[in-house]
Amino acid sequence: MSAIPKGPRPKHLTVGRIGLYCFIIMCALFFLMPLYVMIITSLKDMDEIRAANILNLPKELSFYAWPKAWSQACTGFVCEGLKPGFFNSIKITVPSVIVSVALSALNGYALAFWRFKGAYFFFGLCMFGAFIPYQVMVYPLLKIEDFLGIYSSLPGIILVHTIFGMPILTLIFRNFYASLPIDLFKAARIDGGNFIKIFFYVIIPMSTPITIVAVILQVTGIWNDFLLGLVFAGRDNQPMTVQLNNIVQVDYGVAEYNVDMSATILTSLVPLFVYFISGRWFVRGIAAGAIKG
């Protein structure tokens, strides 16, 4: 018996569909597994952890690891937990993000609209800068900062993050601005805007989506950075990631896995939070750049 085609297409659950769902669910489980282990381990006490049933739910909830990771765990010789690192990371991330995003927006605007002599060369240089592994430049930069007298200080690490963020951010902004109609810029020039006025009155108000993308990229990138923080920040300004490493890599005493796990979760909360509140913007910005860029 065959139905007469009419109205909306009937829904079929085909074998292919079922297979697809199974695959997606398995992928999700696979990536959620470590998170699950981290969370339950952080809620067990050490006796239970030593019992080595890594996937079992805790028999008794124990919250002692969380405050310890936050304010008592030993990072080297000091035992103040991750708290100082958290505030160091904020002190590093906030100015680095603001400076690098602001300068990159200005650069991208200049590259997209004011086709100065050598703009293409500069554009190529940015491409080159965006794809070169930054480990190569750590030592020369260290010598330069040492010469400038800002090595191992807060301004020192902020400068490094700004420098390494700018090539890719400049490209992102340039591509976004290149997708705006050039007539808009021409109209603003006839209306009497100069380089700075057009940027502030016409371009910035249109930059919200791409700025959000840039901020997300920079916040997560700088917050998650370990190497640069270790090398350039100095002992007093060590970011959260470096202190996390110090907690986990104990050379003496007992390894407290529950503390390690809660410390790791605490460190990753900021990027996680950023993704959750801005995922929609992130996808939109990337997609806009991908289609028109």
Add this chain to the structure above:
Amino acid sequence: MSMKNSVEVKNISFSYGKTEILNDLSLDIKEGEFMVLLGPSGCGKTTLLNCIAGLLDLTDGQIWIEDDNVTWKEPKDRHIGMVFQSYALYPSMTVEKNLSFGLRMMGTAKDLINEKIKKAANLLQINELLKRKPSQLSGGQRQRVAIGRALVRDAKVFLFDEPLSNLDAKLRAELRYEIKKLHRDLSNTMIYVTHDQIEAMTLADRISVMKDGLIQQLDTPKQIYNKPANLFVAGFIGSPSMNFLKANFDKSSQKIIVGKKQIDISKYENINNLMNDQEVIFGIRPENINIEKNENSISCKVELVEPMGADTLVWTSIEGNPISIRLEGSSNFNLNDEIIISFDINKSSIFDSNSEERI
């Protein structure tokens, strides 16, 4: 219209990289004149407009606006207002802010700004839209706002870059009428770029027909339509376009010979400039062909009929060359009807087939 020049383009050249777009081009535009730059895409008309606006830097030459050498001046210092095809309204600003942006940049007093906006809004009937964002406007409304933006700046010269090309046919006719009225009321100098010959014919005091960066003909719409300077202008202006027949001139009989057919052209104004056996291209507009029998008529067959309401287009052919004839809308013809046609030689154009120049 006075005799004074408002805009003078003096021997300008413009190259984009190694591609030369304009070469040694000169053009004078009189005060209060409506000048249309007309041509197919890629002819350099928009480039010329951008050069006048100061949005592109010349490779050579000078531009004078209102007796002032503005060749190296910034766009904002050239007393111009410009309207773009894409409207180019600032999307983050309301209509009011869009209109006042230029004045605010110049530091004009608030009272004066409000007064000017009011005046422009009244003139363009956009009073109700002042608080809206451009995204909440229709295409026609956006273009009105864009024109308003040029108005409030008290520009001496208005530049239009294909302002109506993004609008649908009905709206285009409406705004065309408004722009013409605006020019009548303000009598500013206006330079208008378009590829639409109807816009050019209806709006212009003078049309400059361009091709490959060169001005092919600069004259009134009437002259350009009736006495095209060369084959390109003749073919570009007019829709349906002019009919062309390749022919040879026979001096003794004062006839041109098209295959086996002969056409007496003794009434052509410049017939004395033709040489015996010269290869020519005979051009005649569809409306200058009549259905009538006389000593100079040719008989042929109806091949296609296109009724267009006001008139009817009848297609036939002479020695294999398609010929269109524009007749009254009421005329009735059927396929394969025998018709006898004659040409209004006074209104024809004859071109040399080598130089393609009008004779």
